[in-house]
Amino acid sequence: MSTIAEPAKVTAGAKGEPQREWRPPSYWPFVAPALIVVLAVIIFPWAYTIWMSLHEWKVGSPTTFVGLANYIRLPSDARFVESVWHTLVYTALSVALPLLFGTLAAVVFHAKFPMRGFLRGLFILPMMATPVAIALVWTMMFHPQLGILNYLLSLIGLPPQLWVFHPATVIPSLVMVETWQWTPLVMLIVLGGLAAIPSEPYESALIDGATRWQTFRYISLPLIMPFLFIASMIRMIDAVKSFDIIFAITQGGPGSASETINLYLYSVAFVYYDVGYASAIVVVFFALIVALAGALLHLRQRTHWNDAGGVA
Amino acid sequence: MSPLRRLLGNIGLAFALIVIVSPAVLFFIWMLSLSVKFEIDNASYPPVFIPERFNWGNYAAVLDSKRFSTYFMNSLIVTGTATAFALLVGVPAGYGLARMRAHKAAVVILIARITPGLSYLIPLFLLFQWLGLLGTLWPQIIIHLVVTVPIVIWIMIGYFETTPMELEESALIDGATSWQVFRYVALPIARPGIAVAFILAVIFSWNNFVFGIVLAGRETRTLPVAVYNMISFDQLSWGPLAAAALIVTLPVLLLTVFAQRQIVAGLTAGAVKGG
Numbered sequence: 001m002s003t004i005a006e007p008a009k010v011t012a013g014a015k016g017e018p019q020r021e022w023r024p025p026s027y028w029p030f031v032a033p034a035l036i037v038v039l040a041v042i043i044f045p046w047a048y049t050i051w052m053s054l055h056e057w058k059v060g061s062p063t064t065f066v067g068l069a070n071y072i073r074l075p076s077d078a079r080f081v082e083s084v085w086h087t088l089v090y091t092a093l094s095v096a097l098p099l100l101f102g103t104l105a106a107v108v109f110h111a112k113f114p115m116r117g118f119l120r121g122l123f124i125l126p127m128m129a130t131p132v133a134i135a136l137v138w139t140m141m142f143h144p145q146l147g148i149l150n151y152l153l154s155l156i157g158l159p160p161q162l163w164v165f166h167p168a169t170v171i172p173s174l175v176m177v178e179t180w181q182w183t184p185l186v187m188l189i190v191l192g193g194l195a196a197i198p199s200e201p202y203e204s205a206l207i208d209g210a211t212r213w214q215t216f217r218y219i220s221l222p223l224i225m226p227f228l229f230i231a232s233m234i235r236m237i238d239a240v241k242s243f244d245i246i247f248a249i250t251q252g253g254p255g256s257a258s259e260t261i262n263l264y265l266y267s268v269a270f271v272y273y274d275v276g277y278a279s280a281i282v283v284v285f286f287a288l289i290v291a292l293a294g295a296l297l298h299l300r301q302r303t304h305w306n307d308a309g310g311v312a
Numbered sequence: 313m314s315p316l317r318r319l320l321g322n323i324g325l326a327f328a329l330i331v332i333v334s335p336a337v338l339f340f341i342w343m344l345s346l347s348v349k350f351e352i353d354n355a356s357y358p359p360v361f362i363p364e365r366f367n368w369g370n371y372a373a374v375l376d377s378k379r380f381s382t383y384f385m386n387s388l389i390v391t392g393t394a395t396a397f398a399l400l401v402g403v404p405a406g407y408g409l410a411r412m413r414a415h416k417a418a419v420v421i422l423i424a425r426i427t428p429g430l431s432y433l434i435p436l437f438l439l440f441q442w443l444g445l446l447g448t449l450w451p452q453i454i455i456h457l458v459v460t461v462p463i464v465i466w467i468m469i470g471y472f473e474t475t476p477m478e479l480e481e482s483a484l485i486d487g488a489t490s491w492q493v494f495r496y497v498a499l500p501i502a503r504p505g506i507a508v509a510f511i512l513a514v515i516f517s518w519n520n521f522v523f524g525i526v527l528a529g530r531e532t533r534t535l536p537v538a539v540y541n542m543i544s545f546d547q548l549s550w551g552p553l554a555a556a557a558l559i560v561t562l563p564v565l566l567l568t569v570f571a572q573r574q575i576v577a578g579l580t581a582g583a584v585k586g587g
Contacts, residue, residue, distance in 0.1 A: 031409060133557035184336075265428070
């Protein structure tokens with residue numbers, strides 16, 4: 001930027017011609033149209049949501065200002081509290097499992113082999129496929145009598161399960177789908193991390209006679225930590241918001257055994273049309289996501305994960 | 313390394329790859345199998361993997377139904393318009409933000425990324441109702457911008473930050489306007505980045521479900537919503553249901569396999585996902 005700060009010296013000296021006066025152009029005209037769109041479809045809904053959350057507001061009835069009453073109602077709403085727990089359990093499992101499997105897969109994909117691109121393409125199919133379409137097939141696979149999953153269990157001598165049709169197994173079963181779907185994203189992020197590691201540490205480890213596990217544990221793992229952090233952050237945000245899969249497979253059932261905050265929010269807003277209360281849930285939901293993200297950040301600083309350059 | 317150890321290593325790698333890729337591949341093969349079987353085969357236990365008789369009628373039943381073409385057109389119009397519009401405003405915006413080094417602006421994109429899609433629906437639903445737009449495709453087109461615009465801006469900021477500045481600066485010194493520089497210098501170089509943004513915006517808009525279940529009426533359903541609505545009516549006929557599901561997601565699957573390089577680049581650059 002020093003060329004702009006002192007143009008006369010640099011340019012006149014370099015080109016030997018009189019300095020033409022120019023300033024960096026204004027880039028606002030490029031941004032303005034998008035800004036209007038973002039204001040309309042992102043900022044406006046946010047502002048309006050906060051406004052609605054302070055009102056008793058049901059579709060079709062007159063609205064009244066009630067202050068924070070909607071927020072005060074939340075802690076005593078048993079169904080909401082339960083949905084928070086479901087969300088936390090679902091999220092914890094849906095971060096941990098894809099992180100584990102995704103890292104393992106990345107280590108394998110880091111090798112050089114023929115058709116690598118094609119196989120990587122196949123591997124990421126679950127996360128690109130239309131969620132409702134795959135949810136439908138999973139529902140058929142979960143079927144207690146005719147589903148393929150119970151048949152596979154019987155092959156290895158395990159008793160049949162009720163999967164998503166029983167309150168005790170519904171969340172683990174949905175996590176299984178979520179893990180199947182989103183392990184590829186973790187793999188891609190970690191693979192990017194592995195690709196960024198220089199080869200020197202590996203060479204000296206090879207000379208020192210380190211085993212494969214030691215190389216991974218003491219060279220690769222510390223260096224991909226920032227990428228694991230980014231992956232867990234993204235995974236957390238997506239798992240908390242998970243909607244399509246749960247809605248299409250169980251709609252929060254059986255009973256309300258798999259009703260997460262997002263599913264409950266849908267009922268409040270578009271089944272009961274209690275949009276004031278639903279707006280309060282949106283605000284608290286968003287605060288929860290930000291808090292979880294903050295907790296992850298804090299964890300990262302506590303463990304002194306070094307920053308070898310992020311992906312984003 | 314001895315040839316034997318290398319061979320063993322290769323066999324180990326091949327085995328690991330099969331283990332890793334098979335959950336994805338077997339799932340879609342099973343989906344295909346369900347979609348080409350007669351009901352008697354789909355309802356048999358133990359399951360039939362490769363049927364003796366193929367029932368292509370499952371596909372014919374879906375494709376021939378009068379509504380399917382309506383829903384397909386709806387999906388095409390919603391995704392097409394929302395993506396085109398997002399490129400129109402998002403590519404220049406990505407350029408402007410990259411050149412202004414306005415990293416703070418990314419916070420808005422980040423908020424959009426964190427916010428659950430459902431939360432946009434409540435205020436915008438009321439707005440569309442007030443404007444009398446419900447029953448047309450406009451509400452869905454507009455709300456899909458929530459998905460497509462942040463993806464395009466995010467990817468284009470990243471792309472324009474890596475393109476060389478020297479050409480642009482010398483063009484500016486020679487008296488070109490900033491619009492001319494964008495149009496004739498920056499834009500041609502950015503074509504690969506635009507392709508990435510286009511592909512990802514199309515996929516995430518096409519896949520979107522939550523906006524449709526609230527905003528779509530009988531005539532304005534997109535394909536994911538239409539497939540979901542088939543469940544309640546045809547609970548027991550798995551063949552046509554699986555066929556419909558495969559038809560809906562097939563364009564995305566093909567795009568993923570053939571454009572995997574761009575998709576991987578885009579996803580790891582911004583790690584974006586809509587909705």
